[in-house]
Amino acid sequence: MKNDVQVAIIGFGPAGAVAAGLLGQAGITTLAIDKTVEIYPKPRAIALDHEIMRLFDNMGVANSILPHTAPFTASEHHGAEGQLIRRIDMVPPPYPMGYVPSMVFSQPPVEAILRDHATRFPCVEVALGTELEHLEQDDDGVTLHLRSPNGEPRQLRAGHVIGCDGASSLVRQQLGIALDDLVFDEPWLVIDVLLTPGTTANLPKTSAQFCNPARPTTFLIGPGLHRRWEIMLLPGEDRFAMEEPAEVWRLLSPWLTPADGTLWRASSYRFHALVAHEWRSGRVFLAGDAAHQQPPFIGQGMCQGLRDVSNLAWKLIATLNGTADPALLDSYGQERGAHVRELTGRIKVIGQVICERDPQAARARDARILAEGGGTPRTITRQEIVPKLSCGLLSQQNDQPARGSLFPQPRVDSDQGTDLLDRVYGTGFRLILSPAIDHAENLAAKAREQGVTPLMIGPGHIDEADGVVATWFAAQACSAALVRPDHYVFGTARNAAGAQALLAELCRIKGAQPAAG
Numbered sequence: 001m002k003n004d005v006q007v008a009i010i011g012f013g014p015a016g017a018v019a020a021g022l023l024g025q026a027g028i029t030t031l032a033i034d035k036t037v038e039i040y041p042k043p044r045a046i047a048l049d050h051e052i053m054r055l056f057d058n059m060g061v062a063n064s065i066l067p068h069t070a071p072f073t074a075s076e077h078h079g080a081e082g083q084l085i086r087r088i089d090m091v092p093p094p095y096p097m098g099y100v101p102s103m104v105f106s107q108p109p110v111e112a113i114l115r116d117h118a119t120r121f122p123c124v125e126v127a128l129g130t131e132l133e134h135l136e137q138d139d140d141g142v143t144l145h146l147r148s149p150n151g152e153p154r155q156l157r158a159g160h161v162i163g164c165d166g167a168s169s170l171v172r173q174q175l176g177i178a179l180d181d182l183v184f185d186e187p188w189l190v191i192d193v194l195l196t197p198g199t200t201a202n203l204p205k206t207s208a209q210f211c212n213p214a215r216p217t218t219f220l221i222g223p224g225l226h227r228r229w230e231i232m233l234l235p236g237e238d239r240f241a242m243e244e245p246a247e248v249w250r251l252l253s254p255w256l257t258p259a260d261g262t263l264w265r266a267s268s269y270r271f272h273a274l275v276a277h278e279w280r281s282g283r284v285f286l287a288g289d290a291a292h293q294q295p296p297f298i299g300q301g302m303c304q305g306l307r308d309v310s311n312l313a314w315k316l317i318a319t320l321n322g323t324a325d326p327a328l329l330d331s332y333g334q335e336r337g338a339h340v341r342e343l344t345g346r347i348k349v350i351g352q353v354i355c356e357r358d359p360q361a362a363r364a365r366d367a368r369i370l371a372e373g374g375g376t377p378r379t380i381t382r383q384e385i386v387p388k389l390s391c392g393l394l395s396q397q398n399d400q401p402a403r404g405s406l407f408p409q410p411r412v413d414s415d416q417g418t419d420l421l422d423r424v425y426g427t428g429f430r431l432i433l434s435p436a437i438d439h440a441e442n443l444a445a446k447a448r449e450q451g452v453t454p455l456m457i458g459p460g461h462i463d464e465a466d467g468v469v470a471t472w473f474a475a476q477a478c479s480a481a482l483v484r485p486d487h488y489v490f491g492t493a494r495n496a497a498g499a500q501a502l503l504a505e506l507c508r509i510k511g512a513q514p515a516a517g
C-alpha cells in the first residue's frame with residue numbers, strides 16, 4: 001500500500017508545530033493533525049532557554065517570538081524562616097548561545113507563531129479539528145484512522161508517525177508504552193495574574209521560591225504584566241474549591257488584592273515525574289508531553305519537548321533523504337530518554353527541597369543549603385542544571401569532556417555587520433576549527449567530502465565579537481569540534497589527525513549503529 005505522506009504528526013501543540021515546521025523546511029511531505037481547532041488560550045509552560053531560542057532562530061521565527069519573551073529573573077529561594085538560602089540564576093554575559101540564556105514567555109502567541117510557520121510549507125498539510133482514533137503499522141508504513149471535523153472517518157497512510165499528543169497520549173496508549181514513574185506526585189494550584197498597570201502591589205522584585213513548610217509557593221515574573229504563583233495544595237484541600245476566585249485571592253492576599261490584577265488562570269495541576277519506557281515502536285515515535293512530564297521548578301517542560309523534536313527531525317530527514325542509515329533513528333530515544341531522566345532527576349531534587357512540609361526537616365534543609373555555600377546563599381545557574389547528552393550519536397573516544405555538550409554560538413562579522421554564527425553560516429554538521437589547528441586546508445577538504453561544513457573561527461578567519469569560541473576551545477583544551485545539526489558536540493580533537501579520526505568515526509556510526517552509552 002502506498003503511503004500518502006512521509007510523516008504524520010499527531011498533536012499540533014508546541015512540539016507538533018515545531019516538528020511540522022522542521023520537516024516542512026526540509027521538504028518532507030507531512031500531515032499534522034489536532035483534535036482541537038483553537039490554540040489553548042491560557043498560559044501553561046512559561047519558561048524557555050537559549051537552546052530553544054537558537055532552534056527558533058534556525059527555523060526563522062526567533063524575531064517574531066522575542067517580543068513575547070522577557071529575561072527570566074533570578075529565582076531567590078527563601079527558607080523556613082523567610083531567610084535567603086540560595087539563588088538560581090542564568091549564566092552571565094557574554095552569553096554562550098548569543099541569546100539571553102533563560103527567558104519567560106507567553107505560550108498562546110508563541111504557539112500561534114509556530115503553527116503559522118509550519119503551515120507556510122506547501123509540503124505540510126495541517127488538519128485541525130481532526131482526531132486520531134486508532135493506528136496500526138506494518139513493515140511499510142502506518143495506517144491512521146482519523147475522524148474529520150464533520151464527523152466523517154478518514155483513513156491515511158504515513159511512512160512514520162510522531163505522537164506529540166500530550167500527556168494523555170492516545171498514540172502512547174495504542175503502542176502499549178508504559179510511563180515509568182520517577183516518583184514525584186504533588187498537587188499544586190497554578191495561578192496566572194495580569195497586573196493592573198501602575199499597581200503598587202507588594203510584589204517581590206525578582207522570582208522566588210518560598211520554601212515555607214506551611215505552604216511552599218513559587219512566584220514568577222512573566223513577560224509584561226504577567227505574574228505567576230504556583231501554590232502547593234495541602235492534604236485535605238479540595239482542588240476545585242481552591243480554584244474558586246475567593247480562595248485564590250485569599251491565597252494571594254500577602255502580595256496583592258483584586259484591585260491589583262485580573263485572574264487569567266487558576267487551575268490545579270499535578271506535578272509529576274513520568275518518562276516513557278520506550279520512545280519508539282517501529283515506525284512510530286513519541287515526543288513532548290506524550291513522552292515525559294516533569295515538575296516545572298526550573299521551567300523545562302516545553303523545552304524538553306522541543307529538544308525531542310529537534311533531535312528527531314534531523315535524524316528523520318537524514319534517513320528519508322538517504323544520507324544516514326535508518327538505524328540512526330534508534331539513537332533518538334536512547335539520547336532523549338537518558339537526557340530527560342537525568343534532568344528530571346535533578347528537577348525532582350530541587351522539587352523535594354521546595355516541597356518539604358516538616359518544619360524540623362525544613363530547618364535542617366536550610367542549614368545544609370547554606371553550608372553548601374560556605375555559610376552564605378550561593379548562586380547556581382539554570383544552565384548547569386541542564387545535563388549534556390550522555391549516549392547515542394557521539395564519539396566513543398573517552399577523554400573529551402565537551403562530548404555531548406552544546407557548542408556555543410558566537411556573534412561574528414558578516415557583510416551586514418555583526419550577526420549570529422548560524423544566521424551567517426547555516427547549520428548541519430560542522431567542523432569548527434581554531435586557527436591553532438595544523439593542516440587546516442587538507443582537513444577542511446576532507447570535511448567537505450563528507451558533507452560536513454568546515455568553519456575556522458578566530459582572528460583573520462571568521463572573526464567573533466566576544467571571544468566565546470576562543471574561550472571554549474581554551475577551556476576544552478582542543479582546537480577542533482565536530483558539531484551535529486542540533487548543535488551538540490559529537491567530539492573534539494587537539495589536532496588535524498584527531499579531527500580526521502572524528503570525521504571517519506561519524507561517517508561510520510551515522511551510517512550504522514549509534515554509540516553505546
Ligand SMILES: Cc1cc2nc3c(=O)[nH]c(=O)nc-3n(C[C@H](O)[C@H](O)[C@H](O)COP(=O)(O)OP(=O)(O)OC[C@H]3O[C@@H](n4cnc5c(N)ncnc54)[C@H](O)[C@@H]3O)c2cc1C
Pocket residue numbers: 010011012013014015016033034035036043044045046047130131132133164165166167169170190269287288289290296299300301302305
Ligand atoms: C492543563 C495544563 C497545564 C499546564 N501547566 C503548565 C505549567 O504551569 N507550567 C509548565 O511548565 N508547563 C505546564 N504545562 C505543560 C506544557 O503546557 C507542556 O509541556 C507543553 O504544552 C507540551 O507541549 P506538547 O506539544 O508536547 O503537548 P500539548 O501542548 O499538550 O499538545 C498536545 C496536542 O495534541 C492534541 N491531541 C491530543 N490527542 C489527540 C488526538 N487523539 N488526535 C489529535 N490531536 C490530539 C491536543 O489537542 C493538543 O493540542 C501544562 C499542561 C497542561 C495540559
